[in-house]
Amino acid sequence: MKKIGIVLLIVVCFLTMGCGKEVKENDNKESNPDAYTFSYNGLDYVLGSEFTTSKYGKEDSYSEAASCAFDGADKTFTYEHFEVATYPDGDIDRIASIYFLDHEIKTPEGISLGDSINDMNNAYGSDYQQSENLYTYTLGRTHLNFIVENDTITSIEYYYDAEN
Amino acid sequence: MKKLKVFILIIVFLFLFIFINELFAQKYVTNFPEGSMIDDYYEDPENHEVIILGDCEVYANFTPMVMYKNEGITAYVRGNSHQLIWQSYGLLKETLKYEIPKVVVLNVASLKVSEPEKEPYNRLLLDKMKWSKEKIEIIKSSMTEDESFISYIFPIIRYHSRYNELTLDDLKYMFNHKVVTYNGYLINKEIKGVSTLPTKKRLGSYTFKDNVIDYLDKIRELCQENNIKLVLIKAPSLYPYWYTEYDNQVKDYANKYNLDYYNFLDNIEEIGIDYSHDTYDGGLHLNLYGATKLSTYFGRILKDKYDLTDYRLDNEISDIYNQKLYEYNNAIKE
Numbered sequence: 253m254k255k256i257g258i259v260l261l262i263v264v265c266f267l268t269m270g271c272g273k274e275v276k277e278n279d280n281k282e283s284n285p286d287a288y289t290f291s292y293n294g295l296d297y298v299l300g301s302e303f304t305t306s307k308y309g310k311e312d313s314y315s316e317a318a319s320c321a322f323d324g325a326d327k328t329f330t331y332e333h334f335e336v337a338t339y340p341d342g343d344i345d346r347i348a349s350i351y352f353l354d355h356e357i358k359t360p361e362g363i364s365l366g367d368s369i370n371d372m373n374n375a376y377g378s379d380y381q382q383s384e385n386l387y388t389y390t391l392g393r394t395h396l397n398f399i400v401e402n403d404t405i406t407s408i409e410y411y412y413d414a415e416n
Numbered sequence: 417m418k419k420l421k422v423f424i425l426i427i428v429f430l431f432l433f434i435f436i437n438e439l440f441a442q443k444y445v446t447n448f449p450e451g452s453m454i455d456d457y458y459e460d461p462e463n464h465e466v467i468i469l470g471d472c473e474v475y476a477n478f479t480p481m482v483m484y485k486n487e488g489i490t491a492y493v494r495g496n497s498h499q500l501i502w503q504s505y506g507l508l509k510e511t512l513k514y515e516i517p518k519v520v521v522l523n524v525a526s527l528k529v530s531e532p533e534k535e536p537y538n539r540l541l542l543d544k545m546k547w548s549k550e551k552i553e554i555i556k557s558s559m560t561e562d563e564s565f566i567s568y569i570f571p572i573i574r575y576h577s578r579y580n581e582l583t584l585d586d587l588k589y590m591f592n593h594k595v596v597t598y599n600g601y602l603i604n605k606e607i608k609g610v611s612t613l614p615t616k617k618r619l620g621s622y623t624f625k626d627n628v629i630d631y632l633d634k635i636r637e638l639c640q641e642n643n644i645k646l647v648l649i650k651a652p653s654l655y656p657y658w659y660t661e662y663d664n665q666v667k668d669y670a671n672k673y674n675l676d677y678y679n680f681l682d683n684i685e686e687i688g689i690d691y692s693h694d695t696y697d698g699g700l701h702l703n704l705y706g707a708t709k710l711s712t713y714f715g716r717i718l719k720d721k722y723d724l725t726d727y728r729l730d731n732e733i734s735d736i737y738n739q740k741l742y743e744y745n746n747a748i749k750e
Binding site for chain 2: 313314315316317318328330335337351353383384385386387397399406407409
């Protein structure tokens, strides 16, 4: 009788312990070397880290998009040469992506819009995933996307994999 | 005697387990009513001549009550947050077990998504869906990497950490359902006009993936088998962007299979949508005022082109719908 009780208890424990998907804490600290970092005007934009306009400056324009059902909003802060998108994490916003708007800025490895695919290969190597025109380099939970059209880089975007 | 005790113990355990399981499950009443929309349909799964399938772009943008009031159309929106194309297919199959509509309307926004993306959206659609072959198929095709099938069977696996957020609603709605929509339309009266939209980014690929087109084919074939007219639409949401490249693929598909396709982004002026007033979140979804305009416009098209019945002239159905309309009118006045 006791044994059956224990077995049932174990079944309940098995079903309830540690099986649920919990919202994972963001483990991407400012100093995490396993994350792509974009730098501009002496400021480092670490993907997945907290974003505030008090730190990064007032944007030129701003927009936000609420999710279909959940609280919080994805925000986009547009600066002169790039756009920073954030995602909500509790009370703070974290950097979800950085999108280059013109060729005036470069990645820390020296790549800008208009450079060639050879420049990209020289700077980042060939360890990328390719899907049609899209070349993706991955570092930890961060990604660097290049879109290449006619051997020329036409889009550069960093993004953070917040869902994994 | 010992066997009897064991039997009783097992029965008690089972009841307790079911109770705890139901207690911890999300109720989707006060928070996230979008999770209850799937369940609403089972309260009234008959006599709809039009079924509208899609994501939030349908449950926020089309109000069947307006279509009934203006044209006598009986429509139902089977849309859920971030509903993907294979989920629409599964819901269509499930719907056909209950009723055969004359027209199925499919919003094409989900064609750009080829893989499951976010677990919470799966939960909103699936937690309260009735168990069926279709539900199992949808779960299997929708699970993200970290999900397990068993957590859909036993919600406590997913929601055991809710122990500190349980409220009276969790008891009240353990075995009851509260209807949150009006034939699948979720009322939102807030006003937040469009100010600035994010930059329209270049994409690495604009081509719909094969698996997505496969499901579109399945929906088309299922409609064909059941003599249902399939109509493709793109709701007039300004964001996420609907690229011309996407639109051209849908147009080509519609031409190939002789389907009607309405991209309402091309008719914003004609519909009368004012994006400074008719949206509740800056252009993603229409609010009640925008949805009323769009449903008036689309209701007229549906009535003119698809030989639908004017159910305002049917005593039995009009009784039901007049009551629904009365409740709807009260809700939008609140």
